[in-house]
Amino acid sequence: MKISRLRLVHYRNYTDETVEFGDGIQLICGKNAQGKTNLLEAIYYCSTMRSHRTLQDQHLIQKEEASFLIDLSLQRGRQKEQLRVCVNEKGKNLFIHRNPILRVSDFIGEVNAVLFCPDDLQLFTASPKVRRRFIDIEISKLSRRYTQTLAMFQRLLRERNALLKQKEPDLVYLQVVTERMCACEMVILQQRHAFLNELFVFCQPFYSHFAQDDTSIGFEYHTVLDLDHLKDEQLLKEKYEKGLVRDQMSGQTNLGVHKDDVIFTIEGKNINSYASQGQKRTLLLSMKLAITAMIKEKLGEYPILLLDDVFSELDAHRCRQLMEVLPQDMQIFISSAQPIEQEMLAGKVADVFEVTDGTIQRRVLDE
Numbered sequence: 009m010k011i012s013r014l015r016l017v018h019y020r021n022y023t024d025e026t027v028e029f030g031d032g033i034q035l036i037c038g039k040n041a042q043g044k045t046n047l048l049e050a051i052y053y054c055s056t057m058r059s060h061r062t063l064q065d066q067h068l069i070q071k072e073e074a075s076f077l078i079d080l081s082l083q084r085g086r087q088k089e090q091l092r093v094c095v096n097e098k099g100k101n102l103f104i105h106r107n108p109i110l111r112v113s114d115f116i117g118e119v120n121a122v123l124f125c126p127d128d129l130q131l132f133t134a135s136p137k138v139r140r141r142f143i144d145i146e147i148s149k150l151s152r153r154y155t156q157t158l159a160m161f162q163r164l165l166r167e168r169n170a171l172l173k174q175k176e177p178d179l180v181y182l183q184v185v186t187e188r189m190c191a192c193e194m195v196i197l198q199q200r201h202a203f204l205n206e207l208f209v210f211c212q213p214f215y216s217h218f219a220q221d222d223t224s225i226g227f228e229y230h231t232v233l234d235l236d237h238l239k240d241e242q243l244l245k246e247k248y249e250k251g252l253v254r255d256q257m258s259g260q261t262n263l264g265v266h267k268d269d270v271i272f273t274i275e276g277k278n279i280n281s282y283a284s285q286g287q288k289r290t291l292l293l294s295m296k297l298a299i300t301a302m303i304k305e306k307l308g309e310y311p312i313l314l315l316d317d318v319f320s321e322l323d324a325h326r327c328r329q330l331m332e333v334l335p336q337d338m339q340i341f342i343s344s345a346q347p348i349e350q351e352m353l354a355g356k357v358a359d360v361f362e363v364t365d366g367t368i369q370r371r372v373l374d375e
């Protein structure tokens with residue numbers, strides 16, 4: 009998958025800018041606060057329908073404007089696709105080849121993008137919700153069934169919580185909702201567990217490449233059922249039955265996959281208490297690269313990789329190691345405020361763009 013052309017209108021500090029991209033590495037250079045991250049954010053927005061920096065679409069609209077527009081020309085093998093995203097205060101209007109797409113979930117996944125950015129390090133220290141969101145976003149790039157099941161589970165959970173808040177809820181209906189939730193949860197927790205297992209199989213070689221030692225990395229998945237009983241739907245239903253009085257007293261559902269967490273480990277120890285900042289960064293980057301490799305294996309083509317400010321996060325040696333490991337046939341956007349020299353690219357060819365105050369110019373790399 010590759011973006012051949014991008015137009016941003018009233019998006020953040022871009023008034024009306026069109027740029028054509030090539031294959032392989034696309035270096036997005038420029039001083040601080042010129043619009044490099046905004047460009048990567050716009051691409052990521054088309055992939056997930058939300059920004060990685062704000063939950064409010066209004067923040068993405070250029071100051072004093074009423075809406076923004078992103079036009080994106082996408083190439084998948086020989087197929088070309090034209091995507092349009094218009095956002096105003098009323099919401100999102102989405103088009104594929106000028107045909108309106110009414111459900112946001114039908115648009116998500118058209119652009120498959122994996123993002124690495126400096127704030128991602130919070131993944132390890134943030135609340136379990138952030139780690140669940142990370143897992144959910146990444147699995148939804150691989151499985152539409154997962155996205156749909158998760159959406160269904162979230163609807164049922166809201167419904168169950170509303171029933172639990174009633175003084176005299178319809179207990180028969182409550183049980184129907186609970187049983188439907190359990191069915192969704194079996195899919196979700198099995199897919200989460202399988203994804204994490206596979207992620208770390210793909211991740212270990214990347215980590216070893218960067219660390220140049222045999223440090224082992226891993227994870228512990230904490231969910232509502234023991235790992236030996238991940239397929240035991242009956243056990244899950246019994247847990248809900250046992251927890252019903254507590255749920256009614258608190259007016260909410262106290263157990264389920266919406267409470268899951270994952271702990272990342274290095275040498276079997278919790279990454280937060282054991283690893284250096286450099287090791288955390290290396291693990292995170294390895295995880296993102298592993299996800300691109302998983303997508304290639306499962307869907308037959310690489311996603312678009314967005315590396316925001318990655319060079320400032322790594323020392324010169326790791327930068328070279330990163331360039332060496334990036335596949336030739338993946339389109340990769342790398343933003344950098346630091347000057348980039350040919351030597352840093354480890355022999356790779358790159359298209360170079362200079363971003364200045366919301367404008368983008370193609371340029372030649374310094375020797």
Ligand SMILES: Nc1ncnc2c1ncn2[C@@H]1O[C@H](COP(=O)(O)OP(=O)(O)OP(=O)(O)O)[C@@H](O)[C@H]1O
Nearest residue numbers: 020021040041042043044045046067069070071345
């Ligand atoms: N809604 C908006 N309207 C207009 N300008 C905006 C809006 N949101 C952000 N900006 C501007 O975008 C610029 C920041 O762009 P961006 O975050 O892409 O910087 P950057 O080039 O990645 O910088 P750095 O190298 O420091 O990360 C700032 O000048 C900011 O004021």
